[in-house]
Amino acid sequence: xxxxxxxxxxxxxxxxxxxxxxxxxxxxxxxxxxxxxxxxxxxxxxxxxxxxxxxxxxxxxxxxxxxxxxxxxxxxxxxxxxxxxxxxxxxxxxxxxxxxxxxxxxxxxxxxxxxxxxxxxxxxxxxxxxxxxxxxxxxxxxxxxxxxxxxxxxxxxxxxxxxxxxxxxxxxxxxxxxxxxxxxxxxxxxxxxxxxxxxxxxxxxxxxxxxxxxxxxxxxxxxxxxxxxxxxxxxxxxxxxxxxxxxxxxxxxxxxxxxxxxxxxxxxxxxxxxxxxxxxxxxxxxxxxxxxxxxxxxxxxxxxx
Amino acid sequence: xxxxxxxxxxxxxxxxxxxxxxxxxxxxxxxxxxxxxxxxxxxxxxxxxxxxxxxxxxxxxxxxxxxxxxxxxxxxxxxxxxxxxxxxxxxxxxxxxxxxxxxxxxxxxxxxxxxxxxxxxxxxxxxxxxxxxxxxxxxxxxxxxxxxxxxxxxxxxxxxxxxxxxxxxxxxxxxxxxxxxxxxxxxxxxxxxxxxxxxxxxxxxxxxxxxxxxxxxxxxxxxxxxxxxxxxxxxxxxxxxxxxxxxxxxxxxxxxxxxxxxxxxxxxxxxxxxxxxxxxxxxxxxxxxxxxxxxxxxxxxxxxx
Numbered sequence: 001x002x003x004x005x006x007x008x009x010x011x012x013x014x015x016x017x018x019x020x021x022x023x024x025x026x027x028x029x030x031x032x033x034x035x036x037x038x039x040x041x042x043x044x045x046x047x048x049x050x051x052x053x054x055x056x057x058x059x060x061x062x063x064x065x066x067x068x069x070x071x072x073x074x075x076x077x078x079x080x081x082x083x084x085x086x087x088x089x090x091x092x093x094x095x096x097x098x099x100x101x102x103x104x105x106x107x108x109x110x111x112x113x114x115x116x117x118x119x120x121x122x123x124x125x126x127x128x129x130x131x132x133x134x135x136x137x138x139x140x141x142x143x144x145x146x147x148x149x150x151x152x153x154x155x156x157x158x159x160x161x162x163x164x165x166x167x168x169x170x171x172x173x174x175x176x177x178x179x180x181x182x183x184x185x186x187x188x189x190x191x192x193x194x195x196x197x198x199x200x201x202x203x204x205x206x207x208x209x210x211x212x213x214x215x216x217x218x219x220x221x222x223x224x225x226x227x228x229x230x231x232x233x234x235x236x237x238x239x240x241x242x243x244x245x246x247x248x249x250x251x252x253x254x255x256x257x258x259x260x261x262x263x264x265x266x267x268x269x270x271x272x273x274x275x276x277x278x279x280x281x282x283x284x285x286x287x288x289x290x291x292x293x294x295x296x297x298x299x300x301x302x303x304x305x
Numbered sequence: 306x307x308x309x310x311x312x313x314x315x316x317x318x319x320x321x322x323x324x325x326x327x328x329x330x331x332x333x334x335x336x337x338x339x340x341x342x343x344x345x346x347x348x349x350x351x352x353x354x355x356x357x358x359x360x361x362x363x364x365x366x367x368x369x370x371x372x373x374x375x376x377x378x379x380x381x382x383x384x385x386x387x388x389x390x391x392x393x394x395x396x397x398x399x400x401x402x403x404x405x406x407x408x409x410x411x412x413x414x415x416x417x418x419x420x421x422x423x424x425x426x427x428x429x430x431x432x433x434x435x436x437x438x439x440x441x442x443x444x445x446x447x448x449x450x451x452x453x454x455x456x457x458x459x460x461x462x463x464x465x466x467x468x469x470x471x472x473x474x475x476x477x478x479x480x481x482x483x484x485x486x487x488x489x490x491x492x493x494x495x496x497x498x499x500x501x502x503x504x505x506x507x508x509x510x511x512x513x514x515x516x517x518x519x520x521x522x523x524x525x526x527x528x529x530x531x532x533x534x535x536x537x538x539x540x541x542x543x544x545x546x547x548x549x550x551x552x553x554x555x556x557x558x559x560x561x562x563x564x565x566x567x568x569x570x571x572x573x574x575x576x577x578x579x580x581x582x583x584x585x586x587x588x589x590x591x592x593x594x595x596x597x598x599x600x601x602x603x604x605x606x607x608x609x610x
Contacts, residue, residue, distance in 0.1 A: 035585070049584045058584070175563040241576070248553035249563065258480040258554065271546070271582040278578070279354045279363070280340070280570040 001120050002198045005086060008110040008125075011206050012063045012090040013046075015108070019061050019092060020048055022213050026220060029054040032061065037263050042068030047266045051273065055101075055224060059094035060269035070113070071260050078113065083121070086112040090209070091253075093270040094216075099236035100226035102133035102140065102181070103243065104216050105270065107253070108209040123198070125190040125205045128163065129212055130171050131219075132181030132243060134236040136292040140219045141182045145302045147215035148185050148208070155204045160304075163187045168299035173246050178296045180246045184215075235289050238281055240272035247271065306425050307503045310391060313415040313430075316511050317368045317395040318351075320413070324366050324397060325353055327518050331525060334359040337366065342568050347373030352571045356578065360406075360529060364399035365574035375418070376565050383418065388426070391417040395514070396558075398575040399521075404541035405531035407438035407445065407486070408548065409521050410575065412558075413514040428503070430495040430510045433468065434517055435476050436524075437486030437548060439541040441597040445524045446487045450607045452520035453490050453513070460509045465609075468492045473604035478551050483601045485551045489520075540594050543586055545577035552576065 020032045030053035038044035045064030050056050065088040075082060089109025096103065106129035113122040131144050145164065152160035167186035172179050185208060190201040247254050247270055257267040283289030325337045335358035343349035350369030355361050370393040380387060394414030401408065411434035418427040436449050450469065457465035472491035477484050490513060495506040552559050552575055562572040588594030 051584060058582070060584070175569055237579075244549060244580075245553060245573075248550060249560070255554070264480055265585045268550075268582065269584055273582060274542075275549075275580045275582070276578060277363070277573065277576040277580070279356060279365070279574055 001123055001192060003112060003120055003123070004110060004125075004198055004202045005088070005112065007202060009065060009088055011202075011209065012088060012108065015209050015212075016046065016048065016061055016063045016090055019213060022217060023050070023056065023059070023061070023094070026217070026224075027053045027055045030056070035265075037266070039064075039066050039068075039263070042066060045263065045266060047263070047269065049269060053097070055096060055098075055220070057095050057097040058269075058273035059092070060266070061090070061092040062266050062269065063090045064088065064263075064266070073256075073259055077256070078122075080113060080122070083116055084114040084118065086114075089127075091270075095240070095272045096220065096224075098224055098226060099134045099228050099232045100223040101220055102131045103240075103272070104132070105130055106184075106209070106212050108205050110205075123191065124188075125201045126188045127205050127208060128167060128185035128187045129208075129215065130167055130181050130184035130186070131216075132239075133292065134239050135232075135288050136182070136295045137223075140222070141300075142302050142304065143218060144182075144184065144215050146304050147211050149304050151207045151211045152185070154207065155200070159204075160185075171246065173242055173250065175249065176242065176245070178242070178293070179299050180243060180296075182295065183299055234276065235283070237272075237274055237276040238278055240275045241277045244271055244275055306428055306497060308417060308425060308428070309415060309430075309503055309507045310393070310417065312507060314370060314393055316507075316514065317393060317413065320514050320517075321351065321353065321366055321368045321395055324518060327522060328355070328361065328364070328366070328399070331522070331529075332358045332360045335361070340570075342571065344369075344371050344373075344568070347371060350568065350571060352568070352574065354574060358402070360401060360403075360525070362400050362402040363574075363578035364397070365571070366395070366397040367571050367574065368395045369393065369568075369571070378561075378564055382561070383427075385418060385427070386420075388421055389419040389423065391419075394432075396575075400545070400577045401525065401529075403529055403531060404439045404533050404537045405528040406525055407436045408545075408577070409436055410434060411489075411514070411517050413510055415510075428496065429493075430506045431493045432510050432513060433472060433490035433492045434513075434520065435472055435486055435489035435491070436521075437544075438597065439544050440537075440593050441487070441600045442528075445527070446605075447607050447609065448523060449487075449489065449520050451609050452516050454609050456512045456516045457490070459512065460505070464509075465490075476551065478547055478555065480554065481547065481550070483547070483598070484604050485548060485601075487600065488604055539581065540588070542577075542579055542581040543583055545580045546582045549576055549580055 024031055030050050032048040032050045035047040043066035047062045050059045067086040070083050070085045089107055091107040093105045108127035111124050115121045149160040163185040167183045170186045192198045329336055335355050337353040337355045340352040348371035352367045355364045372391040375388050375390045396412040398410045413432035416429050420426045454465040468490040472488045475491045497503045
């Protein structure tokens with residue numbers, strides 16, 4: 001196995017800079033603020049947060065590089081004995097002000113495991129992104145998925161549908177019987193094999209990550225001038241409640257981070273800025289809100305090129 | 306074993322009426338609205354919700370009576386084989402508008418287990434209440450705990466400290482290393498023994514429940530005229546975020562309800578109406594906000610009579 005530590009670290013730091021810069025170019029009021037933190041057991045991260053912007057109500061674009069002795073809870077999860085690990089990744093969530101712009105989440109990450117002789121014994125790439133609209137526009141959903149599909153198709157014609165389906169399965173609020181959003185890609189455990197080298201998987205995840213801005217920014221630009229009312233904002237804040245429910249009840253990454261003593265404020269930066277819980281809220285029949293909810297009840301297969 | 310089904314059902318319905326009536330007497334703008342629901346597998350409940358009141362921003366005072374085949378997940382939790390169960394209880398959460406009035410939670414419940422011949426093989430009483438202030442007033446905390454202690458002391462001089470300690474342990478946001486609030490009582494698995502009869506435990510839980518209004522209403526009356534600013538409200542909404550985190554990440558009752566296909570809207574009525582997550586928010590040093598936070602970092606033993 002060939003380690004891609006160096007290459008992956010370079011990739012996530014470049015992507016973090018590129019995404020923050022592109023968002024700041026669209027944002028008139030605020031800039032990202034950076035917190036650099038250290039992990040007592042090894043490694044650390046660069047957390048970049050933007051709050052109360054004109055465009056972005058709250059967002060984070062974080063990188064972290066952590067390593068050391070594999071915590072017991074990770075030994076159990078990966079079903080391995082004691083040893084060392086290395087993990088790095090970029091994780092982002094953007095909650096725009098305007099309820100007509102969807103919330104977006106993405107992360108791209110890399111993992112290495114070593115035995116007691118510090119020999120690399122396992123490695124994998126992972127990542128993906130998903131979109132959470134408050135008001136459904138079919139053309140926006142198609143755009144987002146088409147960009148993902150274009151990237152996937154360069155590597156394998158079967159990838160897009162495979163990882164799109166994983167995404168629909170993963171970002172699902174079982175207790176509400178509805179999807180968190182309209183999906184995207186969810187890719188995990190990409191290990192080198194005789195047919196797919198380390199380089200192949202690295203190039204794949206890198207391409208997916210480098211396609212993020214092309215998948216999201218055009219939607220931002222298209223919807224940012226939409227006028228909205230207090231009612232639109234209320235709906236957005238109620239739906240953000242479902243986002244919180246997913247992240248705190250179901251999201252393996254979040255719960256894993258909390259259990260392994262990760263940096264709380266970096267993990268929970270994903271939570272939206274202002275949220276409402278209204279008892280048994282039901283949108284008006286045939287309204288834009290209720291049509292969006294219908295879409296979330298049954299993840300859709302989009303007609304793509 | 307002597308079943309207390311009939312008595313417990315009467316107790317929770319009376320208490321539900323009494324609490325709703327007392328809150329409505331204090332509330333000038335809104336009344337509770339009742340939703341009666343049925344559980345497909347057996348039983349149902351009466352959910353009573355108040356929203357956007359002058360005093361109560363959101364609150365629920367719910368009763369439920371459910372029974373039938375013991376779900377597999379409950380078999381695992383109670384480490385028993387298949388059989389039937391019966392459970393009933395009252396559960397309430399009140400989120401006041403005024404940030405100087407604490408949020409309060411209480412529940413009182415009763416459980417029966419039967420073997421395959423429908424013979425009663427196990428039963429227990431449980432319950433308690435806890436207070437979550439946004440601004441700490443020592444005299445309010447003492448009042449709340451003193452009422453609980455007065456009730457406990459009538460039954461056993463050791464009860465108050467025992468169940469107060471359980472409460473401090475239970476309502477703890479491990480991932481933040483801080484308590485949800487200033488505690489109260491957390492009582493579980495009160496089973497009849499040779500020294501403590503069914504009647505003894507029923508009388509105890511009933512007394513604790515019947516003391517709820519005396520523990521909370523005087524605090525409401527004392528703080529309801531406090532003037533507050535947008536900054537006080539922001540702090541309340543940020544702290545409500547911690548309430549959400551506890552209920553969705555740690556609260557066994559909530560997670561159990563979600564996993565056993567309980568009525569979602571009745572379970573999640575506990576979530577606050579308006580909530581904020583601000584990245585890495587730190588209150589100003591020596592402010593009222595920071596003093597409240599200090600109290601939550603180390604659960605306190607109050608000097609009571």
